[in-house]
């Protein structure tokens with residue numbers, strides 16, 4: 001995606017420079033172009049020497065993008081609605097975006113090329129030629145959380161450069177005003193889970209309006225809103241074979257005749273899902289799990305699938321993607337083309353923020369070790385990675401050294417913080433912020449279930465936290481899919497085909513963000529897990545009298561009769577769940593210890609599977625057994641003789657323990673530790689700052705999945 005002239009492979013590039021150097025030498029000595037003939041006809045040895053000389057010169061000239069974020073001072077990235085309160089900063093934000101998006105696609109620092117690093121069009125960037133026909137973005141892998149950090153910093157840095165260019169276009173006597181506004185300006189994030197102000201939709205109009213009025217050097221002007229869509233200019237044929245491929249702008253929940261985005265529907269859906277998404281965030285923040293476990297949806301990274309970590313930030317990130325893109329195939333619905341929609345950046349900045357908050361809560365944990373699970377632009381499947389892995393293609397200097405996850409542990413390195421990490425954040429101060437942003441609503445705010453989704457109440461002693469766990473293959477279908485979940489005995493829940501998000505029984509949806517047909521490999525399943533909390537909905541059912549009590553027995557019986565799910569696939573049609581490859585559901589519940597102060601979060605006790613709820617669900621209710629690990633699955637040191645050989649035949653999950661009995665720990669997913677590669681020198685996990693020793697129980701099962709014995713490591 002760099003300028004094609006500069007990326008025709010190494011040799012043509014070398015020759016091009018060779019000629020350039022000759023021209024320079026020639027003019028330096030005042031000689032004429034005719035001398036070139038003489039040079040070219042020199043003996044092969046002389047030519048080779050010259051070649052070597054120019055090669056060295058080229059290497060010196062080869063320059064990589066030095067990613068720094070916005071330099072100077074460290075400033076908070078604000079929530080989009082807060083940034084908008086500062087009219088001058090908001091104006092610069094929009095004008096900078098407009099200018100950034102208008103840069104020619106041949107410019108490596110254009111919006112097109114910067115956003116194109118993520119997925120399609122699968123071409124070189126920053127001197128890195130893809131080794132596979134794939135994008136650079138490591139979704140459902142250990143580096144999901146940290147890789148996006150320098151990526152966002154790059155985007156912010158380039159956008160900010162455009163802001164500075166815009167300021168230079170203002171009359172001299174106005175420039176100081178704009179420079180003052182820019183001094184503390186950083187790009188905003190969109191918190192889709194917090195209570196929106198003044199009863200507004202959770203998706204602000206500033207993202208949904210088609211046009212916006214801005215102050216330019218020539219006065220007020222109404223322009224196309226740069227947060228509404230990106231205009232490719234021409235039909236982007238390299239975006240793959242989608243129904244919407246013929247349309248030159250990014251789309252959200254597209255509708256036809258004429259082809260356009262449906263941002264009103266987007267706002268409605270995001271509202272309907274907000275409570276459940278808020279509960280998911282609160283559940284993760286309260287989980288006590290390690291950062292590595294909560295950052296990604298991938299099974300095989302997470303070490304405590306049966307423990308308290310039931311969800312991940314990446315899993316929530318997926319439902320935001322699918323809700324925005326929509327089943328009709330908007331950009332955000334497909335991993336490979338999502339980053340072109342400007343909303344992607346507002347969403348991902350929020351993801352980075354959530355991950356930064358979790359770092360404060362769990363300061364001694366970070367990126368865990370694991371293996372790449374599908375061919376990517378910069379890595380091959382199976383390559384071991386850890387927190388010292390170079391986050392290609394993001395370089396921290398012009399010499400071409402890549403950032404590692406360790407380099408960017410602290411966001412201040414990249415010139416920013418978030419409101420909650422500004423100053424001297426502590427775990428207590430961040431937990432306090434989580435409580436006020438995402439805690440269940442105060443009792444005065446609760447609404448009766450029949451007038452909309454119940455908004456929750458603070459936890460009490462004797463409460464249970466209950467979740468529907470979803471195990472899903474990320475690339476099972478051509479595109480994404482969504483599991484809609486309903487709870488209750490209203491008419492709509494009886495007929496799932498007609499059940500809608502307007503129903504008082506709608507709980508929320510679980511999204512699995514996939515790739516388009518051309519880019520996915522259906523024979524290489526990538527397994528993920530996350531969950532939908534049912535707790536708030538159950539509280540509502542208890543208040544309405546449908547559910548007798550919060551005892552696990554009553555919950556299990558109630559859910560067995562009233563929990564319904566349907567899968568909506570690409571195109572919007574319902575797909576029988578049993579026809580979706582590798583899809584599994586189970587429900588689990590744990591006792592809750594309420595927080596003792598606003599600086600504390602509730603704690604989850606040990607989860608117990610409620611097998612009765614899902615065991616009659618065709619196929620998807622069956623106990624899921626992990627596929628045989630392809631690589632060493634037990635932490636072993638390189639010195640150990642067994643190192644490098646698979647030592648876990650199979651793993652298994654939720655062998656439902658009978659209610660009331662003590663359930664054995666069954667943490668069957670264990671980390672895959674890396675071996676040394678030239679780009680990733682071996683670091684034993686215990687030597688890494690982010691390492692957190694966990695007790696691991698491995699359950700051995702036979703080919704049929706029957707339990708044989710378990711072992712503690």
Ligand SMILES: *[C@@H]1O[C@H](CO)[C@@H](O)[C@H](O)[C@H]1NC(C)=O
Pocket residue numbers: 491
């Ligand atoms: C539910 O079904 C019953 C009987 O089929 C019907 O009388 C009632 O009106 C329906 N309620 C709603 C809200 O559709």
Ligand SMILES: *[C@@H]1O[C@H](CO)[C@@H](O)[C@H](O)[C@H]1NC(C)=O
Pocket residue numbers: 495496497498
């Ligand atoms: C369920 O609803 C759909 C759409 O409204 C309708 O076509 C179908 O007949 C209903 N099925 C049953 C069993 O009532």
Ligand SMILES: *[C@@H]1O[C@H](CO)[C@@H](O)[C@H](O)[C@H]1NC(C)=O
Pocket residue numbers: 521522523524
């Ligand atoms: C798809 O994945 C399978 C299993 O990993 C692999 O053998 C195959 O080569 C892949 N196909 C392509 C086209 O990459």
Ligand SMILES: [Cu+2]
Pocket residue numbers: 118137139148
């Ligand atoms: Cu991404």
